[in-house]
Amino acid sequence: MSLAKLFWLGSLALALQSYGQTKKLPLLREQLFDDNWRFKKDSLQGAEQPDFPDAGWRTLHLPHDWAIEDLPGQNDSTIIGPFYKYSPAQEHGGYVVGGTAWYRKQFTLPALPAGQTVAIRFDGVYMDSDVWINGRHLGNHPYGYTPFTYDLTPYLAAPGQKNVLAVRVKNEGLNSRWYAGAGIYRHVHLLMLPPIHLVKEGISITNPEAGKEKAIVQVSAAMTGGRSGTAHHILQVRLKDSTGQVVAYASQAVSISPGDTTTVIKQLTVNNPALWSPGRPYLYTTEISLLDTTNTKRSSSAADRLEIKTGIRKISINATQGLTINGEKVLLKGGCLHHDNGLLGAAAFDRAEERKVELMKAYGFNAIRTSHNPPSEKFLETCDRLGMLVIDEAFDMWVDQKHPQDYHRFFKTWWQRDLQSMILRDRNHPSIIMWSIGNEIPERADSAGLAITRQMVKEIRRLDSTRAITEAENDFWERPYKWSATDASFALLDVAGYNYMWRNYALDERRVPGRVMYGSETFPADLYHAWNQVQGLPFVIGDFVWTAMDYLGEAGIGHSTYSGNSQGRMSFPWFNAWCGDIDLIGNKKPQSYFRDVVWGRSAVEMLVHTPIPGGTKEKVSWWGWPDEVPSWTWPGMNDKNMQVRVFTRGEKVELVLNDFRVATKTVSDSTPLTATFDIPYTPGVLTAFVYDSKGNEIGVKTLALASAPQGIRLTADRTQIAADANELVYVNVDVVDNLGRIVPNANLPLKLSISGEATLAAAGSACPNCPASFQQPKLTTFRGRGLAILRANGRPGNITLQVEGEGLKTAKINIRVK
Incomplete structure (x- = not known):
């Protein structure tokens, strides 16, 4: 790399720091451009102009979804958190409110080398977005789910002068069948492309041959020329294993005419490859470099380089063998x-x-x-x-x-x-x-x-x-x-x-x-x-x-009810689809236990139906599941019949309640993998023993009565994270009894306090029809469980989350930020 280019890259890093990065950026052709955006939800006139006064706007770090933020008017019973009973999105969009919003960002750049391209890439903006740089309209992108890129180079201000990006986003009317979000909800990248560079979207990596003894990795690489003069470079392709060792190599001299795009195809042979599969997802790295041979002091230097994670595998799909990966079905x-x-x-x-x-x-x-x-x-x-x-x-x-x-x-x-x-x-x-x-x-x-x-x-x-x-x-x-x-x-x-x-x-x-x-x-x-x-x-x-x-929107399509229509979506206050195997905060739902048995992951699972009102019959939607849970905690139900379902591939099920055998059934072909019991409720321990056709015990499942709520248990998915504003920590918040068991009927309000190097990203429960703010430091547990999501602020140190509730022992958890 030339001294001039090295100096320029260093200057660029310092300049980028000036608009808000909290740490030195790596010297890359592509940088995250997520920080220090200004935001306002409004249909404003003139906000695309660089001199528009945005002093009253909020500063935020992307990704961002404004539709989930609390609405004003919380004393109105039709508005709860971000949910509005009369939202134009209706039950389809989960009763949130869209509209039009603006994002603005200021930045400066140093003098650019001749032929340098500066571009901006948005990974996803929902939806119908318009982008301006310094008041010049770059384009409109309607679809909310595909990335798009604009060249900023012709419209940039003079070196050291302020540039202003402005983005208008429209999420209006009834535009989706589910909750789509609103705003710049995926990453934004600043691209700094050298005059002669590789085209990332023009790189294709395939496996014409992928066997245990030998594989061929075919790399098709596109590169584009500068504005003047034919460039003579060497395209170098290296395949590295997971340790960084080069296992295959190819190169070719290329001449690239001004403004042209040249594509070169190279094949690399890999002996005894580690094949990618669901069971062993081995990844190589394909390193593609454009080497500049015009440097007289060094034999070559990298004009541009890209690395792409690569899996070698062979996929076949046909009607006789089905789907095979590397020859295995x-x-x-x-x-x-x-x-x-x-x-x-x-x-x-x-x-x-x-x-x-x-x-x-x-x-x-x-x-x-x-x-x-x-x-x-x-x-x-x-x-x-x-x-x-x-x-x-x-x-x-x-x-x-x-x-x-x-x-x-x-x-x-x-x-x-x-x-x-x-x-x-x-x-x-x-x-x-x-x-x-x-x-x-x-x-x-x-x-x-x-x-x-x-x-x-x-x-x-x-x-x-x-x-x-x-x-x-x-x-x-x-x-x-x-x-x-x-x-x-x-x-x-x-x-x-x-x-x-x-x-x-x-x-x-x-x-x-x-x-x-x-x-x-x-x-x-x-x-x-x-x-x-x-x-x-x-x-x-x-x-x-x-x-x-579970997901937001298509409200309640997985519901069950005892009156009314059992199909279709539900009206407010339902906002969650409630049809998932996994609930909104990441826990298993009843159908997931049945799936474990069907897929052979478990020999036996047991669920108990919530009390059914007398004289009624449950109606379950097409996407729904009966209202049952893995619980034997039913206060007030003593001696009343409870419906118990046991799922198993065994032949016979025996129920034991407090050491007394209360029922035995053979699993019938008319109710596959399911034995259903009605037994009088007695507090204690309910156990299902499952036997095969020869009478051998093949599985046991136990449900035990939980005592009264005593405390709160906090469990973080990670106890140490990087000092990066994109980092999150998920903390499960469980209400537990004196033995540490989750109390499944505990729907309790809890207060959250966060100190240290993080803010609250979200807090709530999986309840599908309990609309609430997700952004306030409080939550109400659902079936004994809740979730707090913490977002690092980019500084090293410690994070402490404290959760308390009336009559409960306060809980704390610490997370290290490095």
Whole structure:
């Protein structure tokens, strides 16, 4: 590196510090640009101009979701925290309020080397955003889920002078079927690209061969020339293992003409490769460098360099073998997942994105369908690292609207750019096994819809020919067609996604031989039957429950009730969908225990139904589950019958209550994996013993009475974090008895106090119909549990969280910040 360039990079780092970085930035071509944004929610005139007075605006650090912030008017019973009974988003958007908001950011730069490009990349802004630099409009980006980049170079102020970025975001009307968030909810990056540089979106890494003895890693690298003069460089590609050792190498001299983009393809041979798989997600690093050979003092120096995590694997999907990875059959234990982060709203903090994947892995899932939009980059990086398979989905609607203000307004003009954005960003992630072009598209079988399908398939295959293409289709709720009308659409795709149509798998295979299928959405209650199809039919490669985790919006679609309609969404105060295997704060729900038995993760699980009002019958929604919990704490129910369900693959279940056998049942084929009992309630200990057909005990499950609440237990996901404003600590807040058992009927108000180097990012519970502020230092536990999320402020030191409640022993926890 030349002294001039080194001096310039050092100057740049110092200049960047001047607008608010709390630590020295690494000398990179790409820097996080998240800090010191000014924010105001309002429809302002002139806020795009650099001299607009923003003295009264709030300063914040991205990512940010304004829709989850408390609304004014908390003394109004229709407004609770961020939830408003008469919100335009209605139950679809979880009763939050959108609108228009502005973000502004000031920064200065030193003098730039000749030919340098400065650009800004937004990873995600929901939605319909406009961006200005120094009053010059850079463009509009309607879709809320795809990244976009603008070149700032022609409009920058003189070196050392103030530049002002302004972003207007509109989240107006009824524009989504679920909670979408609002604002700059993913990262922003400042790009400092040398005159001759690698094009990140132009790099494609594939595996033409991936065997245990040998693999070929093919790297297609694009690079662009400067504004004048042909450049002569060397493209160098090195593949490094997890220890940093170079295991394969290739290079080639390249000449790049001014303004041109040149693409070079190199193949690297790897002997005895470590293959990437869900069970062993081994990652190499592909290092791509442009070496400048014009330096006379040194043989070469790096003009530009990129590193990309790389997984070597071979994926095959067909109707006879199903899905295989590196020759081994894999059944997709899948869950659909929306992009929000529960109490944080849609804000895509890195730790929040990681935690979602960690929870999915911990609860037995090996696959995620990103419903119904591209996820964050950090989410995919985590899937690569942990071995989670991904179906990356592009759209929830095309030309036909699902809501009046949704993306259908922009689809015709923008679909190709947004699809390209998704594919080019994501195609090097080994975790991605399929691209999905849509979900329950109303016009999918119309001639116009089939034409769009052909265009999309052609575009995807132009950009990435290594993965299967799919679409999730349902039984034409929007059109008066027969299910067989899907044939024309599925014929254009590689794999057919069946939403709630698992009963048609075998029928369709006989009708359309060779079709590969999977349950792109299934009801939780259908798991046993749907999974039997996956295990028994080779052309059915997996099952994805709706949904893996609770999310905001589509309020209460997973409810149960004793009166009224048992289907559809629920009205205020419901705000949480309540249909997930995992609740809003990360804990298991009853259907997850049943899933453990179906998937063979547990020999026996036991749930007890909450008391059913006399003379009523429970109605469970399609996406719901009976109102049962793993608890034997039922004050006031002595001698009254309680319904107990035991899930097992065993033959016989024996219930023992306080050392007395109270019931025995054989598991019936009419109620697969389930034995149901009605037994009088007596406080104490209830135990289920499970036996196989030979009388051997194969499992035991115990539920014990919890005593009165005595204290609070705090458990952090990490006790040490980095001094970075993007860092989060998740602290479980449990109300416990004198033996440390969670008290499952404790719905208690608690007060939170935070001291040290952190602020409260969010606090709350999993209750689906208890709207409250997520940003106040208090919470009310639900079934004995709550969650506090702390956000580091970027300084080293300590964090202390204290939680107290009336009549409870106060709890404290400390987290170190380094």
